[in-house]
Amino acid sequence: MVKQISIFLENKCGRMIRVSEVLGEAGINIRALSIADTSDFGILRLIVDQPEKACSVLREKGFMASVTEVIALEVPDVPGGLAKALSPLEEAGINIEYLYAFVQKRTADALILVRVENIDAALQVLQENDIPVISSERIYSL
């Protein structure tokens, strides 16, 4: 399981930049990011090298931030690769709340981050279907 930071952002100038400044000043490196937005707010989701520290420095600077656990999957960077990894979850009735990807620098595989409601059930399904789940240590140190 990988720890993801979620941050509430009002849709106003400079908030996104401020997040990266705060993390930069604390020596925290962003590994992956995704943003979900509506017309008046956004939720920024980050994978960083030091999630607990990131959450506490952001809170100190007045951001609403929380830690959520997500699953990191390695899927072959080929057509149909994603579907193959996700279909066992669907068959097991595990709903995917959201997912996003980041491409690694050195390998032929893509990394997918998946947020589900029941993380333990999802991990079990993935294991039974031999879908490789990436450890948090590897993600933080990428």
Add this chain to the structure above:
Amino acid sequence: MWNRNHEAMPREKLARLQFLRLKQTLEAVYQLVPHYQKIFREIGAEPGDIRSLADLARLPFTIKDDLRNNYPYGLFTDGLNEVVRIHSSSGTTGLPTVVGYTRHDLEIWAELMARALSGAGAVRDSVVHIAYGYGLFTGGLGVHYGAEKIGATVVPISGGQTRRQVRMMKDLGTTLLACTPSYALNIAETMEEMQIDPGELQLKSGLFGAEPWSDNMRRVIEKKLQIRAFDIYGLSEVMGPGVAYECPAKEGLHLAEDHFIAEIIDPASGEVLPEGATGELVITTITKEALPVVRYRTHDITSLTREPCPCGRTHLRMAKVSGRTDDMLIIRGVNVFPSQVESILLNIGATEPHYQLVVDREGALDTLEIRVELTEQMFSDKVKGLEGLEKLIRDEISNLLGISTAVKLVEPKTIPRSEGKAERVIDRRKLR
């Protein structure tokens, strides 16, 4: 109880005392204040025509504009001869009003505050931290003299510099905090930031007033500060804080009937309403010397009951003030009080009461936006979670008030914190 003889006086005796004191007050204003002389002449009456407490309803109201029109000393009974103190309202809504006190007035005010502080548990050994503003505002000095009268130890810190307030409360062993309820929340939040647990303090109770606050807000303050929170009511035109105060039963505020006569009226028609009905509170002072007021319209919305209270005090109880007729927003013809929105937010449970109402006009249509600060408990990393929260707030408001609103979740600490009275409403319609 600070003064059992008066606070628990049998009601028949109290009524006789009230009538006697009312007669003296009416004679005094008729003799000494041209404004009241004119009023009596206009209705073709003299003070002697008021033969019972019920007859008081025959007299016209005194309103804030009467104080403004007679600014500064026109309604004083004897100029400045016996006046030893001046206080003033802030004047943010126009000309300030000035009020004066004789030495005897100040003694009575201190007596009323001693009753209120005793109701909130203050005794000789208490350390009373007064974070109401000191100065022309009646809050600071009003509580101050009451606490000294009890013989408590007073910390006259006034408002502002919240971190220093927390440190002082901890170091000095404060047992009672007196300030506005919105500032009490600010203090609680600052304690959290400073990572000070309320258990490290000696704080036992709080006496909060000068702005309307809900029972839900009381629960939040009591939980966060681990204290018992008491409401206190007053207004400078009548005296200042201490006109009414909660006893440990917390089922309404005992209004000091040996010094004031209270009525509830329909704010639109001016008709006196029966006991228990909700309307605007009207107060007549019956012992004030420097500046008596007859049937002063407070703009505060409440109800009165004379039912006996378990605490033994016999003075009537007023309900917690639910709003002010002049705070009342009229949005698309619907009356809206910020306190109603506050109780909805608190009922949802996940929220802390940091909110602001922004009223605007688009074309001919009033719009209401409710800004609510997001808290940890409310936060979700999923868009549908936050949209669901916005919808829940919208639906609750629509159910209660029958108006549609826009709800905007905002980041923590983006709504300005109060160091005195909270500014809950931004009405942009007035700027046009």
